[in-house]
Amino acid sequence: MSGVNFLGSASGLPLEELVTTFVKAERDVKLGRINTQKKTLEASLSGVSRLKSVLSAFQDAAKKLSGESLNTRKATVIQPTDNKTYIEATASNRSAAGSFDIKVNQLASGSRFETQDQAFSSANDVVSTTNGKLTFTAGNKSFDVDVTADMTLNELRRKINENSGNFGVNVNIVNAGGSVGSKLVFTSDISGDGNDLVVSNNNAELDKISTVATGSDPAMVQKQVAQNAIIEVDGITATSSSNVFSNVVQDLDITVKAVTPEGNNATVDVAYDKESVETNVKAFIDSYNALVDQVNALTKFRTLGSDGKTVTSEGGALAGDSLPRNIMTQLRGILGSNVDTADSGLSTLYSLGITMDKNGKLEISTSTEFGSESGKMRFDKALNENFDSIAKVFGGNNGLVSQLDSFISDFNKGGGIIDVREKSLKKQIEDNTKALDAANRYMDNYxxxxRKQYVALDSLLGGMQRTASAVTSQLTNLPGFNTNKS
Known part of the structure; x- marks a missing residue:
């Protein structure tokens, strides 16, 4: 900007308005096209990104119907009594269907030791007057604790519990008083036959808090032996060093929580997880329909009113773009195709009860208008009688999931069709920004x-007006120039 604030003040002409009009007209021409292009490019980039996102969502929904997902098994436990859990069970995808009678005879537990009566009168009693070391061992695990001279019973309790190598020894003090006194109690989490806790020392003064004495003082008393869990599966006895039985029934994990009542056992039923499959199929349908809605919104054309000028509905960001419609055409072809590796008679979505409505959306219809069986009837029949057929249509080697995954990946992957389109649009937006900056610089110079031209013109016209005024003034002073008309 030149900084001229009173253009036209010399000549009295509306030069400032004239310059403003010229600049606006030039700016509208130069910047209008660039700004319009920018809006179009940004809308296209947004539209392509939304298309990519909704395609990814549909791809994810389809993957939940892959072979592994469709083979999901569900273990249902019937407890012996209400309001109490005796066992829990989890089936892997390789579990065979079946029903099993489970009796829990014994839970696995770790060992428990306590000090002799009157070994200590309170938690503040000194454990030892000299330094020593305790070694804790159970199974193949061990850790050491240094006992310093004059350490109290309570200080020892805290030191053992806080030891970084402690594998599961819980130490408590029971202040019983009277003829019992205060007892130090060791409880080990290491369960299983033969895994009793062993506490040894290198100082006979520590015998009272050890399970193995090195001197003459009596060692701790064992109150509970480490033991296995014992169950019966259909009358067959099985044991485990923990309360978890892995693969006692092949590919089934059973966790025991309580001993079952006599004559009242638990039951574990293993079956296909049909509820999960039904949920995932419906999510697949909903995701595809969301894709249809998004593509329709992106590709709709602008509509005009009856006058042919008034815009009644704006067009979509990708109106006129062939990409989204080509994608949908190919997707419909995949969804309507026959899966060669599936069972005869149950090799299409239609045979599973999934059809397309007049709007191009998937549905499981309850209507029997076009046949004796509705889509819902066909779907329920496949789910209950031909579960494996559903898995083959969706999750087979050449099932719909693998076809859809491969197809969508070609568009969404790095270097894919949509990725290339996004990068191209971003580059065009970048170039547009540079063009806009250049246009703004041009307008400043323009x-x-x-203004410089009109400043000169204003000055010239102002000088001419002053000269004309001076000449007129001199002429009026000449004799006889003015005529008295009175």
Missing amino acids: EQTL
Whole structure:
């Protein structure tokens, strides 16, 4: 900008308005096209990104119907009594269907030791007057604790519990008083036959808090032996060093929580997880329909009113773009195709009860208008009688999931069709921004040049007006120039 604030003040002409009009007209021409292009490019980039996102969502929904997902098994436990859990069970995808009678005879537990009566009178009693070391061992695990001179019973309790190598020894003090006194109690989490806790020492003064004495003082008393869990599966006895039985029934994990009542056992039923499959199929349908809605919104054309000028509905970001419609055409072809590796008679979505409505959306219809069986009837029949057929249509080697995954990946992957389109649009937006910056610089120069020209014109016209005024003034002073008309 030139900084001229009173253009036209010399000549009295509306030069400022004239310059402003010229600059606006030039700006509208130069910047209008660039700004329009920018809006179009940004809308296209947004539209392509939304298309990519909704395609990814549909791809994810389809993957939940892959072979592994469709083979999901569900273990249902019937407890012996209400309001109490005796066992829990989890089936892997390789579990065979079946029903099993489970009796829990014994839970696995770790060992428990306590000090002799009157070994200590309170938690503040000194454990030892000299330094020593305790070694804790159970199964193949061990850790050491240093006992310092004059350490109290309570200080020892805290030191053992806080030891970084402690594998599961819980130490408590029971202040019983009277003829019992205060007892130090060791409880080990290491369960299983033969895994009793062993506490040894290198100082006979520590015998009272050890399970193995090195001197004459009596060692701790064992109150509970480490033991296995014992169950019966259909009358067959099985044991486990923990309360978890893995693969006692092949590919089934059973966790025991309580001993079952006599004559009242638990039951574990293993079956296909049909509820999960039904949920995932419906999510697949909903995701595809969301894709249809998004593509329709992106590709709709602008509509005009009856006058042919008034816009009644704006067009979509990708109106006129062939990409989304080509994608949908190919997707419909995949969804309507026959899966060669599936069972005869149950090799299409239609045979599973999934059809397309007049709007191009998937549905499981309850209507029997076009046949004796509705889509819902066909779907329920496949789910209950031909579960494996559903898995083959969706999750087979050449099932719909693998076809859809491969197809969508070609568009969404790095270097894919949509990725290339996004990068191209971003580059065009970048170039557009540079063009806009250049246009703004041009407009600044144009306005400055125009103002300089009109400043000169204003000065010239102002001088001419002053000269004309002076000449007129001199002429009026000549004798006889003015005529008295009175």
